[in-house]
Amino acid sequence: MNPQHFSQLAETLIPSEIVKLGAAIKEKIKAGEHIYNYTIGDFDSSLFPIPDYLMKEIINAYKEGYTNYPSAEGELDLRVALAGFLEKKEGLSYSPSEILIACGGRPLIYSIFRSIVDKGDKVIYPVPSWNNNHYTHFTEGVHVQIKTSPENNFLPTASQIAPYLKDATLLALCSPLNPTGTSFSKKELEAICDLVIAENESRADGAKKLYLLYDQIYWTLTFGEAQHYNPVSLRPKMKHYTVFVDGISKAFAATGVRVGWSMGPQELISKMKGINSHIGSWAPMAEQKATARFLSNEKEVDDYLKFFKSEVEYRLTHLYKGFDQLKNEGLPVNAIEPKAAIYLSVQIDLKGKKTKSGKQLSSQEEVTDYILSEAKLALVPFGSFGYDKESNWYRLSVGCCKKEDIENVINNLRNALQLLS
Numbered sequence: 001m002n003p004q005h006f007s008q009l010a011e012t013l014i015p016s017e018i019v020k021l022g023a024a025i026k027e028k029i030k031a032g033e034h035i036y037n038y039t040i041g042d043f044d045s046s047l048f049p050i051p052d053y054l055m056k057e058i059i060n061a062y063k064e065g066y067t068n069y070p071s072a073e074g075e076l077d078l079r080v081a082l083a084g085f086l087e088k089k090e091g092l093s094y095s096p097s098e099i100l101i102a103c104g105g106r107p108l109i110y111s112i113f114r115s116i117v118d119k120g121d122k123v124i125y126p127v128p129s130w131n132n133n134h135y136t137h138f139t140e141g142v143h144v145q146i147k148t149s150p151e152n153n154f155l156p157t158a159s160q161i162a163p164y165l166k167d168a169t170l171l172a173l174c175s176p177l178n179p180t181g182t183s184f185s186k187k188e189l190e191a192i193c194d195l196v197i198a199e200n201e202s203r204a205d206g207a208k209k210l211y212l213l214y215d216q217i218y219w220t221l222t223f224g225e226a227q228h229y230n231p232v233s234l235r236p237k238m239k240h241y242t243v244f245v246d247g248i249s250k251a252f253a254a255t256g257v258r259v260g261w262s263m264g265p266q267e268l269i270s271k272m273k274g275i276n277s278h279i280g281s282w283a284p285m286a287e288q289k290a291t292a293r294f295l296s297n298e299k300e301v302d303d304y305l306k307f308f309k310s311e312v313e314y315r316l317t318h319l320y321k322g323f324d325q326l327k328n329e330g331l332p333v334n335a336i337e338p339k340a341a342i343y344l345s346v347q348i349d350l351k352g353k354k355t356k357s358g359k360q361l362s363s364q365e366e367v368t369d370y371i372l373s374e375a376k377l378a379l380v381p382f383g384s385f386g387y388d389k390e391s392n393w394y395r396l397s398v399g400c401c402k403k404e405d406i407e408n409v410i411n412n413l414r415n416a417l418q419l420l421s
């Protein structure tokens with residue numbers, strides 16, 4: 001047995017697999033290979049700059065001397081601006097005391113888990129999904145994974161969730177979903193909310209509640225017919241049981257600016273605040289001031305989203321069309337029509353095929369490597385999001401995709417697929 005030098009948690013925590021994959025690709029790029037790196041859920045800032053207004057206000061706020069500790073719950077002007085923004089854009093009514101600010105979505109998710117989940121509590125989450133497995137590990141919760149399928153756009157259904165709700169403490173859902181770029185239909189989300197309400201109403205007074213963590217960090221990015229729905233607007237009673245995760249990271253291509261927020265029942269928000277303040281995971285003061293000013297300026301927000309959404313949608317739809325074309329040519333690929341976020345779900349079914357050199361691709365890892373080395377295309381397998389390691393579905397992220405590269409990517413992939421027998 002290996003000696004254990006650190007805590008059980010540290011010794012058993014799996015570092016982010018996407019970050020690990022990204023590092024390996026960066027090495028290849030450094031070594032001079034031209035890789036189309038569509039793995040990371042981030043943005044090339046030369047293609048997707050943050051809103052100019054936000055940038056200017058960040059600089060102004062530093063010049064104005066906003067360089068101190070912010071208040072533990074987040075600066076009041078930002079929470080007031082957010083209350084107005086949520087009301088106007090989503091019809092959600094939250095008071096500033098029901099809103100908590102942190103340095104992005106991650107510390108909020110962490111403090112939600114920490115505030116709700118005790119060792120041995122059941123946490124229900126779908127796979128594939130982003131990082132729920134790691135947060136459940138942090139809290140020593142019992143993982144209840146709902147395996148989703150392409151037929152349901154990789155979203156969990158109410159009937160899949162229903163059998164596990166008894167005694168569960170947390171249901172962690174995300175829509176639009178990372179990694180799939182798909183989002184809940186109104187009907188399915190309503191059915192899930194009805195289950196959560198019924199389960200809570202059946203619990204004895206004083207028993208732990210079943211909370212819904214609703215991560216909607218991509219909610220502004222829906223395309224075509226797709227619409228974003230949230231539990232509280234659909235079923236107002238859900239306000240007692242829902243805690244949202246949101247922020248500027250994805251909605252305004254501002255992953256490095258580090259401003260996120262949660263809305264939820266005041267008593268839960270207050271516990272999360274306690275945890276976050278010990279960690280010190282506040283959003284920087286100047287960024288909070290600037291975000292408050294930006295979100296209060298509806299024209300700046302709308303103008304930015306118009307530009308941003310059309311740029312993302314162009315890439316997603318053209319890549320989708322490319323995959324569809326390859327499929328129509330009889331090649332073993334597939335894709336789900338893009339609906340939301342910055343992701344496309346693509347399927348590459350090459351296991352068992354032989355390369356030019358006669359080597360058989362016998363695992364999905366070998367397929368991923370083949371696509372990387374032969375088509376110069378880097379994608380994240382759904383296996384990195386808690387799904388089967390041998391699944392042939394991948395996440396394609398367009399945050400670093402240049403429009404002029406799309407044709408080359410599809411041609412490269414075609415050539416790589418045609419070399420197999």
Ligand SMILES: Cc1ncc(COP(=O)(O)O)c(C=O)c1O
Pocket residue numbers: 041103104105106107130174177178215217245247249255259260
């Ligand atoms: C679904 C989802 N939620 C939350 C986050 C965390 O966002 P942040 O960068 O604000 O911590 C991410 C980041 O990739 C995400 O994909």
